[in-house]
Amino acid sequence: QGTLQAVYEYQTLASRLLGMEMATASHYDGATALAESLLMAIRVTKRGSVAISSLIHPLYRRVVQTYLEPTGYEVVELGYLENGLTDMAALDDMDDLAAIAVQSPNFFGCIEDFRAVGEKAHDKKALFVASFTEALAYGLLKNPGSLGADVACGEGQSLGIPRSFGGPALGILASSKKFMRSLPGRLVGQTKDLDGKRGFVLTLATREQHIRREKATSNICTNNSLCAVAAAMYMASVGGTGIRELAQLNHDKAEYLKSELKKAGFAITFDSATFNEFVAEFPAGFEATYERLLGKKIVPGISLAPYYPELANHYLLCVTETMSKEDMDVLVREVTS
Structure with missing residues (x-):
């Protein structure tokens, strides 16, 4: 039960x-x-x-x-x-x-x-x-x-x-x-036993x-x-209000990183609204910077080229509630250095 x-x-x-x-x-x-x-x-x-x-x-x-x-x-x-x-x-x-x-x-x-x-x-x-x-x-x-x-x-x-x-x-x-x-898998239901x-x-x-x-x-x-x-x-623990607050954190932090990358001169590829992920274009030869940052345990997004060959030098970045402002500032400094 x-x-x-x-x-x-x-x-x-x-x-x-x-x-x-x-x-x-x-x-x-x-x-x-x-x-x-x-x-x-x-x-x-x-x-x-x-x-x-x-x-x-x-x-x-x-x-x-x-x-x-x-x-x-x-x-x-x-x-x-x-x-x-x-x-x-x-x-x-x-x-x-x-x-x-x-x-x-x-x-x-x-x-x-x-x-x-x-x-x-x-x-x-x-x-x-x-x-x-x-x-x-x-x-x-x-x-x-x-x-x-x-x-x-x-x-x-x-x-x-x-x-x-x-x-x-x-x-x-x-x-x-x-x-x-027609659903696959299992469904658990609620009922009453012989004693009600x-x-x-x-x-x-x-x-x-x-x-x-x-x-x-x-x-x-x-x-x-x-x-x-x-x-x-x-x-159940986080609750509806908590989930909304977490989602808002994800969105707001991603928007902060997006704006900082724009200020640093990087292009944000698509102008549609986003949640906690977005695509940025980095300069040709960014692979060397990428490897350098991996050595510092920083993952500056994932390359889209293997999945969308027409998007060479484009990277998908994600920000969650676990990332601090300092983390994002470090990323921006590193990709511009």
């Missing part, structure tokens, strides 16, 4: 954060949550293709390809505009779409117009899958459910889960109630470990209960 209640509380808090009606008991990570969401959309709509933004995290897109490529389903990638947002124009010529998936804040850190994406998806009778890599952003931004998302999925590691060589991770997947029986006392049960378990393989909605939807419980403890 203790484990089931803890997971139930996680489902409740995750649903509230994302503005959705229900959430699963968790998934392996944000990338698999996205892939499972797209497979669910294909089951629900009985259509054979999905459109995903090229500004979804590149590793998430790679996992989507791994899931869908062997099945014969088509994955169409949408390009991006000069302002760092997804180019939705190509959708006008696309039919038979099961889902349209867009991430916000996207991989460039820019905040997408989820309401417009949702309207476009629903005009196509497709599901709108809202992806995210930073759940904390919705402490400040309008949540996906309020902007028309049918499914919200992504990574919950920042919700109190420690970093350890890139993990552990927490895949969050939430949706409307009407998709309940409150109890918790595994309401739905749709993995092949629990039911016949041909009826399973997924066979690899591992749920990370330990991480889910940690996230529930974090959300």
